[in-house]
Amino acid sequence: MVLDHLGASLKDALKKLAGKTVVDRAAVEELVRDLQRALLGADVNVRLVKGLSEAIRTRSVDEQPPKGMSVREHVLRIVYQELIRLMGSTTDVSLQHQRILLAGLQGSGKTTTTAKLARYFQRKGMKVAVICADTFRPGALDQLSTLCQQIGVTCYGEPGKEDAVAIVKKGLAKLSGTEVVIIDTQGRHALEKTLIDEIIQINTVSKADHRWLVIDAALGQQASEQARRFHEAIDIDGVIITKMDGTAKGGGALSAVSETRSGIVFIGAGETIEDLERFDPDSFISRLLGMGDLKSLAERAEEAIGEQEVDVNALMRGRFTLRDMYKQLEAINRMGPLKQIMSMLPLGSLEVPSDAIDVTSTKMSRYRVIMDSMTPLELDDPNLISGSRIHRIARGAGASPEEVRELLKYFRMMQRALKGMRGGKYNVQRMMKRFSGMQ
Amino acid sequence: MFDGLKQKLRNVQEAFGSSLMAEQPSSVEPGKQKEESPPSFARKVKILVTDGELVVGEKEIRAPLQELEMVLLENDVALPVTDEILRAVRERLVGTHRRVGESPDLLVRKALRESLLQVLGKGFDLLEYCNGHKKPVRILFTGVNGTGKTTTVAKVGHYLKEHGCSVVIASGDTFRAGALEQLAIHAERVGIRVIQHQQGGDPSAVLYDAVEYAGAHGVDVVLADSAGRFHNRVNLMNQLEKMKRVMDPDLVVYVDEAVAGNDAVIRAQEFAELVGTDAVILTKADMDSRGGAAVSVAHTVGKPIMFLGTGQGYSDILPFTPELVVSELLGA
Numbered sequence A: 001m002v003l004d005h006l007g008a009s010l011k012d013a014l015k016k017l018a019g020k021t022v023v024d025r026a027a028v029e030e031l032v033r034d035l036q037r038a039l040l041g042a043d044v045n046v047r048l049v050k051g052l053s054e055a056i057r058t059r060s061v062d063e064q065p066p067k068g069m070s071v072r073e074h075v076l077r078i079v080y081q082e083l084i085r086l087m088g089s090t091t092d093v094s095l096q097h098q099r100i101l102l103a104g105l106q107g108s109g110k111t112t113t114t115a116k117l118a119r120y121f122q123r124k125g126m127k128v129a130v131i132c133a134d135t136f137r138p139g140a141l142d143q144l145s146t147l148c149q150q151i152g153v154t155c156y157g158e159p160g161k162e163d164a165v166a167i168v169k170k171g172l173a174k175l176s177g178t179e180v181v182i183i184d185t186q187g188r189h190a191l192e193k194t195l196i197d198e199i200i201q202i203n204t205v206s207k208a209d210h211r212w213l214v215i216d217a218a219l220g221q222q223a224s225e226q227a228r229r230f231h232e233a234i235d236i237d238g239v240i241i242t243k244m245d246g247t248a249k250g251g252g253a254l255s256a257v258s259e260t261r262s263g264i265v266f267i268g269a270g271e272t273i274e275d276l277e278r279f280d281p282d283s284f285i286s287r288l289l290g291m292g293d294l295k296s297l298a299e300r301a302e303e304a305i306g307e308q309e310v311d312v313n314a315l316m317r318g319r320f321t322l323r324d325m326y327k328q329l330e331a332i333n334r335m336g337p338l339k340q341i342m343s344m345l346p347l348g349s350l351e352v353p354s355d356a357i358d359v360t361s362t363k364m365s366r367y368r369v370i371m372d373s374m375t376p377l378e379l380d381d382p383n384l385i386s387g388s389r390i391h392r393i394a395r396g397a398g399a400s401p402e403e404v405r406e407l408l409k410y411f412r413m414m415q416r417a418l419k420g421m422r423g424g425k426y427n428v429q430r431m432m433k434r435f436s437g438m439q
Numbered sequence B: 001m002f003d004g005l006k007q008k009l010r011n012v013q014e015a016f017g018s019s020l021m022a023e024q025p026s027s028v029e030p031g032k033q034k035e036e037s038p039p040s041f042a043r044k045v046k047i048l049v050t051d052g053e054l055v056v057g058e059k060e061i062r063a064p065l066q067e068l069e070m071v072l073l074e075n076d077v078a079l080p081v082t083d084e085i086l087r088a089v090r091e092r093l094v095g096t097h098r099r100v101g102e103s104p105d106l107l108v109r110k111a112l113r114e115s116l117l118q119v120l121g122k123g124f125d126l127l128e129y130c131n132g133h134k135k136p137v138r139i140l141f142t143g144v145n146g147t148g149k150t151t152t153v154a155k156v157g158h159y160l161k162e163h164g165c166s167v168v169i170a171s172g173d174t175f176r177a178g179a180l181e182q183l184a185i186h187a188e189r190v191g192i193r194v195i196q197h198q199q200g201g202d203p204s205a206v207l208y209d210a211v212e213y214a215g216a217h218g219v220d221v222v223l224a225d226s227a228g229r230f231h232n233r234v235n236l237m238n239q240l241e242k243m244k245r246v247m248d249p250d251l252v253v254y255v256d257e258a259v260a261g262n263d264a265v266i267r268a269q270e271f272a273e274l275v276g277t278d279a280v281i282l283t284k285a286d287m288d289s290r291g292g293a294a295v296s297v298a299h300t301v302g303k304p305i306m307f308l309g310t311g312q313g314y315s316d317i318l319p320f321t322p323e324l325v326v327s328e329l330l331g332a
Helices: A002-019 A025-041 A046-062 A071-086 A110-123 A140-151 A164-174 A193-206 A222-234 A251-260 A281-288 A294-304 A312-316 A322-334 A338-344 A354-372 A376-380 A387-397 A401-422 A425-438 B003-028 B038-051 B062-074 B079-093 B104-120 B126-131 B149-162 B179-190 B203-217 B234-247 B263-274 B292-301 B322-330
Strands: A098-104 A128-133 A154-156 A180-185 A210-216 A238-242 A264-268 A276-278 B053-055 B097-099 B137-142 B167-170 B193-195 B221-224 B251-257 B279-283 B305-309 B317-319
Touching (some): A002 A025, A002 A071, A025 A046, A046 A251, A046 B062, A098 A222, A110 A128, A110 A140, A110 A180, A110 A276, A128 A140, A128 A164, A140 A154, A154 A164, A164 A180, A164 A193, A180 A193, A210 A251, A222 A251, A322 A354, A322 A376, A322 A401, A354 A387, A387 A401, B003 B104, B062 B079, B079 B104, B079 B292, B149 B167, B179 B193, B193 B203, B203 B234, B251 B263, B251 B292, B263 B292, B279 B292, B292 B305
Parallel strands (some): A098 A180, A098 A210, A128 A154, B137 B221, B167 B193, B251 B279
Antiparallel strands (some): A264 A276, B053 B097, B305 B317
């Protein structure tokens, strides 16, 4: 995301400001220039950047700092306020009957996003169906129906037909019992008049509740122009950024947000169907500041972990067996990619190297395989596991005995950690120390 | 195409021109009152008197250079590349001698033209390459997701076929749902044979089969599609490397979209470093694109741009000739 990258540059710029003995016009000017470069490097529209720098310049000179606030803090506050303004408004995604129309340029990821959205609403317990209105690109229907099959969502499409508007009409009639209908459309750009007319018609016919524009994170200055034209055509009310798992900063999406006066609804960051995140400017900013996004984390945990699955009380009594650990790993797995979870934790400025995360998640699935070749008795009482049993388990799981021992070591550590948790504040502190010692 | 950049560049030229014009009378008349930069000023006067020429100073072109910077950024030329171009133009202009009567416009245009040409490099003639190369010519297409690789493969196949080459396509995207069907339909429409396995298969094996097929049937060119991947995915890039090892392509063609912004530079560089790039194809150039990505990518990779994709039809592909593009941009 733009500001993730900006975070580093911003900190540098602000550090510079902190090092200044006097915060004067020249210091503000330097800060603005650094900001400008960071934003332009992230593909934010040149005009938006100019507006932002102008606002920071004039506000820091004209506005009197509130009582008790130093000039430095005052300037910082202005910078943050202006940045948050750049992120657009908070958008609502309600869980009720609705029709969603997706529009966007060719190759921006509409079809994948359609499936991801379907999965999102499905996870929230809604009845979802999708309509494939892309009659132009070969294989579009195959792609969408394959993805939908993976998650068990109905996909309506008519192979061989060319009239997208008629397909939408028929599809909606057929899917009248579903709560959420998502319409995937053909990629188009704003200069193709017939295609723009087509999407206007689809919009009228479908009476869509939401019209979301799908934007590739790598899209450059062109984003404003395209967003403006789409907005003129079908009144866009939200933006989805895709391909945020690359190195692109997504500044183009901010231009689109400003053109359509809407906000970012979702962010797509990965190739699997689960890789879609809600976007909330507030959580985002707090994540930027290293405060974590515990709200989303809790939401996710609730979805993934059924009630009776992990017996918290037994855990707290220290009766933690390999079986519990297995459930834990499964639950974590269901919560989605570890990378996403990590980004929600309040780790502050602590940078977790991405290859470390990759290693951890492969290791976790290895652990599960190893546990799969243990007997129920062993799972309940790990102390049973002797040298010969380790060899048997290793052979069964196709792992080395060292890996099995490592797993047992990991288990004992978890067990000790949980025991420690029971003993109040002092022990928690000791546990933290132990964890930090491990890193 | 590239209209945005064209219009803006002309404005900048005028700005350069007028700022140089404005400078002319002031340095002819005032004699020795201004002493701000004595040595260069003295030299300027000397050159003016002895040779009848003016020296272009850094100061006179600062404002138009700043304007040029904004123009380039607004048109999607990436930040580092913009800096590079500005540096080149400044170096070309500062210190040049200009005859009193000579139009500054010409000077500016020449400097811009040379800098742009230097960045864009030479074009790449695929037909000439194919004809002069041992058959079958193996071409591998790479790039990130959604840039239009599959469509481009079909277009290039169509282009080669039109020009008398026989072509076979290897369906190397075994990952994305619907990719096999998409390519099969494209190929059927343009009348080209496709080699494919089932979804989820090993792409390297598909490529190997296609090359074998071409060798056995005397086909001139093998075009290999690949699944889109991000350059920061180690495993996927390793897979691509394996595909390259197995296929041993004569050309690795990197496909990106002309509407991409700053990221174009980063990913072009990563792809070039990890699997190599011999030529570049830019797609979606018809989206009122500003042409900045062409400049950025060409400059970063240092490899020629081969084609521009300009529409949804199979014949919407243009061989890229830098001289033509630059001439059009600057209105020479």
